[in-house]
Amino acid sequence: MITLGIESSCDETAVALVEDASVLSNEVSSSVHLHAPYGGVIPEIASRYHVEYIYPATKKALEDASRTIEDVDLIAVTQGPGLPGSLLTGVAYAKALSFAGDIPIVGVNHLYAHILSCFLDRDKPGDVKSKFPFIGMVVSGGHTSTYVCASSNDFEVLGRTLDDAVGEAFDKVAKILDLGYPGGPIVEKRALAYKGKDVIDFPRALVKDGKNLDFSFSGIKTAVLYYWRDSAKTEEIKDIICFSFQEAVIDVIISKIKRVFAATGIKRFAVGGGVINNETLRKRICGLCRTEKVELFLPRKEFCSDNAAMIAALGEEIFNSEGPDTFSLNAKPGLYR
Ligand code: KG4
Numbered sequence: 001m002i003t004l005g006i007e008s009s010c011d012e013t014a015v016a017l018v019e020d021a022s023v024l025s026n027e028v029s030s031s032v033h034l035h036a037p038y039g040g041v042i043p044e045i046a047s048r049y050h051v052e053y054i055y056p057a058t059k060k061a062l063e064d065a066s067r068t069i070e071d072v073d074l075i076a077v078t079q080g081p082g083l084p085g086s087l088l089t090g091v092a093y094a095k096a097l098s099f100a101g102d103i104p105i106v107g108v109n110h111l112y113a114h115i116l117s118c119f120l121d122r123d124k125p126g127d128v129k130s131k132f133p134f135i136g137m138v139v140s141g142g143h144t145s146t147y148v149c150a151s152s153n154d155f156e157v158l159g160r161t162l163d164d165a166v167g168e169a170f171d172k173v174a175k176i177l178d179l180g181y182p183g184g185p186i187v188e189k190r191a192l193a194y195k196g197k198d199v200i201d202f203p204r205a206l207v208k209d210g211k212n213l214d215f216s217f218s219g220i221k222t223a224v225l226y227y228w229r230d231s232a233k234t235e236e237i238k239d240i241i242c243f244s245f246q247e248a249v250i251d252v253i254i255s256k257i258k259r260v261f262a263a264t265g266i267k268r269f270a271v272g273g274g275v276i277n278n279e280t281l282r283k284r285i286c287g288l289c290r291t292e293k294v295e296l297f298l299p300r301k302e303f304c305s306d307n308a309a310m311i312a313a314l315g316e317e318i319f320n321s322e323g324p325d326t327f328s329l330n331a332k333p334g335l336y337r
C-alpha cells in the first residue's frame with residue numbers, strides 16, 4: 001500500500017511517499033529562511049509559501065520514489081494542530097487530489113505523527129501495532145506533551161506545557177542573545193562548545209511537587225532575559241547562558257519522564273519532535289531508559305523535524321486499523337485546532 005503524506009502545519013511544506021511503513025521519498029521545502037529575520041514564524045508568509053511550493057514538492061516526492069499519482073492508494077494530510085492558514089492550504093490541496101484521483105483521504109494529528117516518526121524506516125509492516133501501548137512524548141516548537149498511546153488513534157494526554165513549548169523557549173533564548181533563528185541548534189552548539197565551570201542556576205519549574213506531570217518554560221525564558229540584561233554581555237556569557245539554560249530544561253524534561261514511567265508502569269517510550277534533534281537530550285533520555293529498563297524508540301535525525309513521512313505513516317496505521325469508512329475529514333471534530 002502506497003500512502004502520499006502531506007504536511008503544512010507550520011513553516012515546512014512537505015510531501016512524502018511511504019509504502020508499508022518504509023519511506024520511498026521524503027521531500028521537505030522549508031520557508032525558515034524567510035522567517036529568520038523576524039526571529040519567529042510569520043503565519044502569512046508561511047501560508048503563501050505553502051501555496052507556492054506544495055505542488056513542486058508533490059512532483060519531487062513522486063519523482064524521487066519513481067511513482068506517479070496513479071500509484072497512490074491513500075492520501076494522509078495533517079489536519080492539526082498548527083497555523084490555520086498553513087493547515088488550510090495542505091487540507092484543501094489534499095482534498096482536491098483525493099477528489100480528482102478518487103483516492104481515499106485521512107486527516108492526521110501532527111503531534112501523534114511526531115511520535116510515530118520513531119518507527120519510520122525501522123520496522124517491518126505491522127510492527128508499529130505490536131508496540132502499543134507505549135508512552136509517547138512530543139518535544140517541538142509548539143508542544144511539549146506526554147501521552148499514553150493505546151492505539152494509532154487513542155492518545156491520552158498525561159502532561160503538557162502550561163505556557164511555552166520547549167522548542168519555543170530555545171528559540172526565544174536565542175532571540176534574546178541575538179543568535180539567530182531557529183534557536184535550538186544554535187543554543188545546542190554553544191552549550192556543547194562551553195567547557196568552563198560557571199553555571200547559572202536557572203529555575204526548574206513544576207519539579208518540586210513530585211507528582212506534577214505538566215511543564216512550564218516561560219519562567220526560565222524571563223530569567224534568561226533578566227540575567228542577560230544585567231550582565232556584561234560578552235560572548236562567554238552567551239555560552240554560559242546557553243549551557244545553563246539547556247541543562248535546566250533537560251533536567252526538567254528528564255524528571256517529568258521519570259514520573260510518567262513511575263505513574264504508568266509502561267516500559268516502552270517513543271519521543272519525537274524537533275527538540276529531539278538535541279544530542280544532550282537524546283543521551284540523557286537513553287541513560288534514563290537504560291536505568292529504568294524501558295525500551296526506547298527515537299526517530300532518525302531526518303524524521304525529527306516536521307516531515308510528511310510521519311504523516312503518511314500514521315495515516316496508513318489509521319487506515320489499516322479503522323477501515324475506509326472513517327475517512328471523511330469533515331466528520332472529524334476540531335479540524336483546525
Ligand atoms: O517539530 P518541529 O520541526 O516543528 C514543530 O512542530 O514545532 O520543531 C521545531 C523546534 C524549533 O523550536 C527548534 O528550535 C527546535 O525544534 N530544535 C531544537 C534543535 N533542533 C531543532 N531544539 C533544541 N536542540 C536542537 N538541536
Ligand code: ZN
Nearest residue numbers: 114140305306
Ligand atoms: Zn512538528
